[in-house]
Amino acid sequence: MERVSAASSEVLVGRGLPTPVLPPRPGRRRVAILTQPGPTPRALEVAALARAEEVECEVIGLPDRDEAKTLEVAASVYEAMARFGVARGDTVVGVGGGSVTDLAGFVAGTWLRGVEAVHFPTTLLGAVDAAIGGKTGVNLAGKNLVGVIWHPTRVAIDIDLLEQLPVPLLREGMAEALKAGLVGDPELCQVLMESGLEAPLDEVVLRSVRVKAGIVDADDRERGIRAYLNFGHTIGHAVEYASSLSHGESVAVGMVAACEISSRILGFGRGDLVRSALATLDLPTHVDGLDAARVRDLLRHDKKRDEHGLRMVLLEDLGAPTIRSVGTEEIEMGLAAVGLSAG
Ligand SMILES: NC(=O)c1ccc[n+]([C@@H]2O[C@H](COP(=O)([O-])OP(=O)(O)OC[C@H]3O[C@@H](n4cnc5c(N)ncnc54)[C@H](O)[C@@H]3O)[C@@H](O)[C@H]2O)c1
Ligand SMILES: [Zn+2]
Incomplete structure (x- = not known):
């Protein structure tokens, strides 16, 4: 063990x-x-x-x-x-x-x-x-x-x-494992991209646990970096409430949107890897037929707002998260990247 x-x-x-x-x-x-x-x-x-x-x-x-x-x-x-x-x-x-x-x-x-x-x-x-x-x-x-x-x-x-585990439960966990990789272990992202749902669970679990344990050790009470574990969850939660997608599927979509915003604001250049990892994990990278106005409304009322915008976890690189206030224009770019364009 x-x-x-x-x-x-x-x-x-x-x-x-x-x-x-x-x-x-x-x-x-x-x-x-x-x-x-x-x-x-x-x-x-x-x-x-x-x-x-x-x-x-x-x-x-x-x-x-x-x-x-x-x-x-x-x-x-x-x-x-x-x-x-x-x-x-x-x-x-x-x-x-x-x-x-x-x-x-x-x-x-x-x-x-x-x-x-x-x-x-x-x-x-x-x-x-x-x-x-x-x-x-x-x-x-x-x-x-x-x-x-x-x-x-x-x-x-x-x-x-x-x-x-049945595949739907496997996919739910894989979405969070990919999140752990994105905020703390680039090699885990690579493993998931290459092997998808066939990825060895010993390695996936151990690597994900180490990322979460490291973050929790540093910030038990979420005063700082523990928030990194919310990567993909701001837009993800709005998608989850506005759709019939599961939590993992919604977070997958939220991660794609957050990658797009990261590329616009911070020059993050690995959005393609994230999309391809999600595709091999049989997780969605965009949504069809969703009430985009409802998603916007939920984001407008999100508690994590300050005077500059919505505080979100973004990526400078794989394994290099940061927290930024994101304005409406960039949020729109993120939403457009997952099929939630305005109008
Ligand atoms: N505390 C935290 O930090 C934290 C983090 C993420 C999520 N959560 C919470 O976790 C909950 C979701 O957890 P979950 O995704 O494990 O879902 P769940 O506990 O709701 O279980 C989902 C389904 O899987 C079934 N199930 C459980 N083990 C099984 C097995 N071995 N084989 C077949 N079926 C099995 C359950 O009976 C249930 O029907 C939410 O309430 C969420 O808020 C908490
Ligand atoms: Zn989650």
Whole structure:
């Protein structure tokens, strides 16, 4: 297993589950294992290994996807944990995609003012992005409006499991892996461009995790460079809200637009590589038939505005991100490059 540290977390990347399955602790211990509905075979496997390590486990099924990320679900988990007797030295485990680890991290960070969290991400997006870095949260009127930064002590990523993922889930994670490459690892971009969805997941995951871990280590609370991880997400989020595209597909389009803006403002010259990497990953580089006026409207109301324009992450080169205020004219050029011309 490769071990990467990210703030106070150890991220283990390997094949199969680690031994011991949970970071060891002295004394009696109870563990609440949160997972997708089912419960999933992976959660039962983690529970069986933990029981063999003399840990008392309760598996708690959550609603699927973002239905898991509500205060109501958190409250029902707190009640289940109270009945089971999860105490200060105990652990909350998340086994699932980003929605499960976001909720599990939130519950761990708030139960008894914070108990240990451990994550077993089961999606590629979860492994390269959501489970790492300590951001947790639930949705209210908007996404992730309530949350805490709460680092898991361990994130265990099983490449064998990720190799079984259905293609749509693979593509979602690959969009974030390419983002990690663009902001911090040019060689990862090269690997993704050459091999697309066939790229070796060991290498893709390890490289993406190292980029995210490096950034989170330097800026845990997003006062500065952590924002680089939002590359492609400003226009990407607007596209996501205005379309039926998935998060990864929308971010793919957002990255193309951000590359175009980067080329206009900073002379970034690798937009073609980004487009070709996205094409080999079977991710979109433009959108058809979308309500362009709605995308503009969403961008006009984006919170990240200052007097000069919209603050966006741009690229000077592969692996060299920077943050700039972008004016309306340049935003229009970015939108035009992805098929969202005005009128
Ligand atoms: N905390 C962060 O820093 C961060 C970063 C990025 C995204 N997120 C959050 O992550 C969430 C999205 O995560 P996601 O993309 O992993 O989606 P998800 O957790 O919603 O899961 C997507 C679907 O995949 C299924 N699934 C999970 N593992 C599977 C497996 N091994 N095989 C087959 N199906 C499986 C789930 O049941 C679900 O139906 C969003 O809520 C987003 O806000 C958080
Ligand atoms: Zn994202």
